[in-house]
Amino acid sequence: MYVAIAPFFVLFLCFGLYPTASSLVLSFQKWNGLGSAEWVGVDNYVRLFSDTTFWLSVRNTFIIFALSTIPMMIIALAVAAMLNNAVRYSTTLRIAYFVPNITSVVAMAILFGAIFGETFGLANALLNGLGLPDFRWFSTPFGIQLTVSILITYQWTGYNAIIFLAGMQSISSEVYEAATMDGAGPVRSFFSITIPLLRPTIIFVLIVSIITGLQSFTEAQVLTSSASTTNPNSGGAGQGALTMVLYFYQQAFSYNKLGYGAAIAWGIFLIILVFVIISWRYSLKREDPTR
Amino acid sequence: MRLTTSRAPAAALAAAVALSLGLTACSSAQPADGSSGGDGSLSLWIWPGGLSETVVETVTDEYAGGDLEVSVIGDDFKNKLLTSFTARSDIPDITGVKGEDMPYFLQEPDLFTDLNELGIDDIVGEFPEWKLAEATTADGKLLGLPIDIGPTGLFYREDILSDAGLPTDPVELAAATSTWEDYFSFGEQLKEATGAHLQVSLGGLFGIAMGQSETKFVSPDGEFLGESDAVRHAWDLAVEARDRGLVAGLEDGSPDWASAVNAGALPTLVGAAWYAGDIKGNAADTAGLWRVTQTPGGPANIGGSFLTIPAATEDKAAALEVVKALLSPANEAVMYTETGNFPARTAAFDEPGLHDGDDFFGGQDTVAVFAEASENMPIVYNSPLDNQVSAPYFTELGNVQTGKDPDQAWADAVAAAKAALESS
Numbered sequence: 001m002y003v004a005i006a007p008f009f010v011l012f013l014c015f016g017l018y019p020t021a022s023s024l025v026l027s028f029q030k031w032n033g034l035g036s037a038e039w040v041g042v043d044n045y046v047r048l049f050s051d052t053t054f055w056l057s058v059r060n061t062f063i064i065f066a067l068s069t070i071p072m073m074i075i076a077l078a079v080a081a082m083l084n085n086a087v088r089y090s091t092t093l094r095i096a097y098f099v100p101n102i103t104s105v106v107a108m109a110i111l112f113g114a115i116f117g118e119t120f121g122l123a124n125a126l127l128n129g130l131g132l133p134d135f136r137w138f139s140t141p142f143g144i145q146l147t148v149s150i151l152i153t154y155q156w157t158g159y160n161a162i163i164f165l166a167g168m169q170s171i172s173s174e175v176y177e178a179a180t181m182d183g184a185g186p187v188r189s190f191f192s193i194t195i196p197l198l199r200p201t202i203i204f205v206l207i208v209s210i211i212t213g214l215q216s217f218t219e220a221q222v223l224t225s226s227a228s229t230t231n232p233n234s235g236g237a238g239q240g241a242l243t244m245v246l247y248f249y250q251q252a253f254s255y256n257k258l259g260y261g262a263a264i265a266w267g268i269f270l271i272i273l274v275f276v277i278i279s280w281r282y283s284l285k286r287e288d289p290t291r
Numbered sequence: 292m293r294l295t296t297s298r299a300p301a302a303a304l305a306a307a308v309a310l311s312l313g314l315t316a317c318s319s320a321q322p323a324d325g326s327s328g329g330d331g332s333l334s335l336w337i338w339p340g341g342l343s344e345t346v347v348e349t350v351t352d353e354y355a356g357g358d359l360e361v362s363v364i365g366d367d368f369k370n371k372l373l374t375s376f377t378a379r380s381d382i383p384d385i386t387g388v389k390g391e392d393m394p395y396f397l398q399e400p401d402l403f404t405d406l407n408e409l410g411i412d413d414i415v416g417e418f419p420e421w422k423l424a425e426a427t428t429a430d431g432k433l434l435g436l437p438i439d440i441g442p443t444g445l446f447y448r449e450d451i452l453s454d455a456g457l458p459t460d461p462v463e464l465a466a467a468t469s470t471w472e473d474y475f476s477f478g479e480q481l482k483e484a485t486g487a488h489l490q491v492s493l494g495g496l497f498g499i500a501m502g503q504s505e506t507k508f509v510s511p512d513g514e515f516l517g518e519s520d521a522v523r524h525a526w527d528l529a530v531e532a533r534d535r536g537l538v539a540g541l542e543d544g545s546p547d548w549a550s551a552v553n554a555g556a557l558p559t560l561v562g563a564a565w566y567a568g569d570i571k572g573n574a575a576d577t578a579g580l581w582r583v584t585q586t587p588g589g590p591a592n593i594g595g596s597f598l599t600i601p602a603a604t605e606d607k608a609a610a611l612e613v614v615k616a617l618l619s620p621a622n623e624a625v626m627y628t629e630t631g632n633f634p635a636r637t638a639a640f641d642e643p644g645l646h647d648g649d650d651f652f653g654g655q656d657t658v659a660v661f662a663e664a665s666e667n668m669p670i671v672y673n674s675p676l677d678n679q680v681s682a683p684y685f686t687e688l689g690n691v692q693t694g695k696d697p698d699q700a701w702a703d704a705v706a707a708a709k710a711a712l713e714s715s
Contacts, residue, residue: 032675033373034399047714053707113546120550138542139693231494231685232678238690253370255679256395257715 027262037259044263054264056239057247058271060145064220064243065213067149068156073205076157080164081190094165097158109151109222116147141240144224148241151219156212160205167201168194203283207276214272217245244268331357333610336383338368341596342438342617343626350616356609369395376402376601384604385613388435390595393425394675397434404600405432409611414618417638421670426597429511435597436618437635439626441563442664443499443591444583446570448558449653451580455484461584461660471500471528474587478537478559487558488539488551493529493688495543499561500525501681502591508681509674509712517680517708526704529688530697540692549573561586563593564633564661571631571651578651583660590664595635633661676715683707 027044031037048054083093100108115122116137124134136143171194179189195202220243224236233250235242242250245268252261333356337347341363351359362383364371369392375382388396396402407415411433415423418437426435445468449459457480458464468474478489490496501507504521516522532538539557541548551557552574560570570581598617600610616622623639626632639645640662648654674680687704691697 032395032398033377034396034402117546117550119541119547121546136693138545139540231682234682234686237693239686253367255711255715256675257679260714 023262023265026259027266029259029262031258032256033258034256040259044260045267047260048263048267053239053242054244054247054267057235057242057244060141060235060240061214061216061243063145064149064152064216064241065210067146068152068216069206069209069213071149072153072157072160072209073202075153076160076164076205077195077202079157079161080168081194083161083165084168085186094162097161099158100155101159103155105151105155105218106222108155109219112147112151113223138223139237141236141238144236144240148216148220148223151223152213152216155219156209160209163205164198164201167198171197203279207279207283210275210279211272214268214275215245216243217249220246221249244271331606331609333357333359333384333604333606333613335359335361335613336364336368336372336386337361338387338389339363339365340630340632341387343622343629343632345629346617346622346625349622349625350613353616354613356606356612359613368392379603382601382603384600384606384610386599386601387438388426388597388599390425390441390597391678393435393597394673394677396599397426397428398675400428400432400434402602403434404602404604404607405434406436406600406611407431407433409600409607411436411611411615414615414636417620417636419635419637419665419668421592421665421668422595422635424670425595425673426599435599436614438596438598438618439565439594439632440635440665441565441592441594442633442661442668443502443561443563443566443586443593444657444660444664445586446560446562446566446581446583448555448577448580449582451485451487451555451558452481455481457481457484459582461582461655464582465584468587469585471588475532475535475537478532479535481558482536485555485558487556489537489559490532491539491541491543491548491557491560493533493538493540493692494685495561496532496538497525497529497684497688498593499586499591500528500588502593503586503589503669505669505671507671507673507677508708509676511672511674513674513676513712515680515709515712517684517705517712522684526684526688526701530691533691538692544569553577564657565594565631567649567651567657568631579653581652582655583652583657585660585664589669590667592668595633627658633658637662637665676712679711679715680708683711 026037028039028041029037030040030044079097083090083097086093116124118124118134118136118138121137123137127133127135137147138144175193175197176189179193184192220235220241221233224234224241225232232254233246235246244264248261248264248268251257251264333354347361351361368387368389372383372386372388415433415436419440422437422440423433426437427433445464447459447464452459452464457477458467468477475489481487481489501522504525506516506519506521508515508517508522510516529538539551541551541557548557552560552570553576555577560566562569567583571578598614600607600614604610618636620634620636620638620642623634623636624642624645627634627639627645634640640658645658646656649657683704686707687695687700691700
């Protein structure tokens with residue numbers, strides 16, 4: 001029996017645990033990747049704590065997280081509710097909503113770069129059509145944060161809608177029938193039955209969104225990557241899209257500060273850990289009021 | 292009973308598979324050399340577009356010593372090469388190194404072969420001195436031979452300048468825009484007549500001006516040069532261009548940039564020789580309307596790569612033969628016509644066809660323009676820390692572009708650059 005599960009653990013040891021442990025060791029060292037590493041103790045962590053760019057990247061990450069996760073949860077719930085009631089083409093619709101999630105982020109980011117082009121892009125053409133002025137999607141920090149958030153929302157809404165849908169379909173139809181007998185309309189049923197009974201699913205989606213949202217990297221990296229080799233991976237205008245992981249990537253792989261990069265990675269780990277513990281404690285307490 | 296007996300061999304098999312998987316994965320006991328096993332076969336790493344495909348095919352076919360295995364490696368080439376060096380495993384026998392990564396690898400010259408020791412006296416004189424200097428250590432080791440160079444020029448739309456009543460002959464225009472001051476005055480006339488911008492972005496202008504400087508951001512001794520006259524001058528030029536309304540404030544290479552170039556809103560572009568490829572690719576409809584001349588304020592170099600032979604290579608002589616074949620004048624000329632990468636080897640300029648003129652540039656002999664720029668190129672010292680120390684200046688110039696006070700931006704850039712140098 002142990003032999004049957006061994007492949008996973010052997011691979012995990014090699015490609016999971018060993019690199020993780022060595023990155024912890026590396027975070028106490030100074031290493032440019034070529035020469036020999038120098039032991040510097042907690043210097044990297046002391047510097048991380050006072051590094052204004054790191055805190056800027058933390059701030060950026062949370063702004064992008066909020067701008068993407070909140071609309072994404074609401075839209076995903078609405079989409080799931082509609083899919084749950086769809087009588088025709090429901091499989092086709094489910095596939096259509098899921099496709100953004102399995103499309104290459106890089107390809108989507110290139111497309112988004114064209115849509116949100118400031119002078120000649122489709123998005124500003126639409127805004128102008130509605131009589132609104134141009135929005136600067138890339139040249140202000142908030143603009144670029146919004147653009148990245150829209151890309152993340154687009155990518156994950158369908159995926160989470162499918163998970164919500166699975167949760168909704170496990171709610172017994174008797175409950176809805178009883179509510180209908182009592183005179184509840186579809187809106188009342190949604191808020192008084194679907195949402196409360198869907199809570200475990202919502203919490204699951206929220207935790208996964210926290211973990212992926214706080215690690216967002218590809219969207220920001222690709223959307224801002226046209227900044228040439230002179231200033232790589234800096235997160236675009238005003239470093240607005242410099243997320244925590246992008247900052248780690250820049251320091252470690254663009255500037256060869258591998259030790260400091262490892263320290264940033266562990267800083268990110270601690271921040272995510274705090275938020276996962278908070279949401280986990282909160283969900284436990286609410287699920288079992290006697291505890 | 293039957294079940295257990297039939298299970299045992301299966302379990303043993305699974306254990307063996309798992310163990311071998313694990314051992315292969317964890318093993319670090321690989322031989323330290325590359326894949327050349329003495330049978331004459333060589334491995335070559337290059338990124339997409341780094342070498343001409345035709346040249347690689349020709350050289351592969353002609354290589355008599357065995358197999359020449361060419362791996363085209365995308366994405367982050369430097370980090371993949373670094374991984375093989377660090378693991379001391381699967382190091383290629385010949386590898387490309389991008390110009391911007393060369394200062395980094397110069398820190399560990401022992402990873403590479405000093406080409407001076409291999410007998411390259413017959414060809415080394417045919418490469419520009421300033422480009423060889425980029426791959427030379429302080430004690431004179433030459434780690435790579437250049438594939439291509441990136442001398443800059445001023446690209447311009449002849450039709451638009453003609454309509455604005457400005458000089459359109461390359462020699463006349465070069466004379467009229469020989470200094471940045473002249474170039475800005477020219478830009479004001481251009482804007483007056485057409486409403487077009489002279490420059491793409493503040494960072495772009497700053498980068499070109501820094502490329503013209505003999506000193507960069509960090510001295511060979513590791514001193515901070517971010518407040519030097521050279522850096523301040525380049526910064527002031529960028530800010531002045533903005534104050535005079537000459538900068539479009541677009542991202543180079545972005546869809547907005549392409550639209551502006553197509554629409555004639557950016558009739559002048561300063562860029563390296565390979566930038567012509569970007570213009571051709573994004574504004575094919577403007578073919579025949581472009582010309583190119585010397586850069587205002589003197590030539591700069593942007594990019595240009597090297598071929599190196601790692602120290603772990605067994606048959607260094609064979610590897611050098613391949614490098615020489617790849618960089619032969621004829622093959623360098625093929626590379627230019629196929630990829631637009633400008634030949635580093637000056638002998639390639641004499642190859643037939645190279646001075647025939649480029650239809651996209653109205654039949655102008657563009658090679659002569661860039662060859663002249665290369666001859667006047669300054670020799671510069673590039674520190675491995677330049678990238679990270681210079682980054683804050685580009686970030687802050689981006690902020691100036693969107694309205695930040697230039698003095699505050701300068702102070703912030705200098706502070707951030709100092710911090711980046713101290714922490715490295």
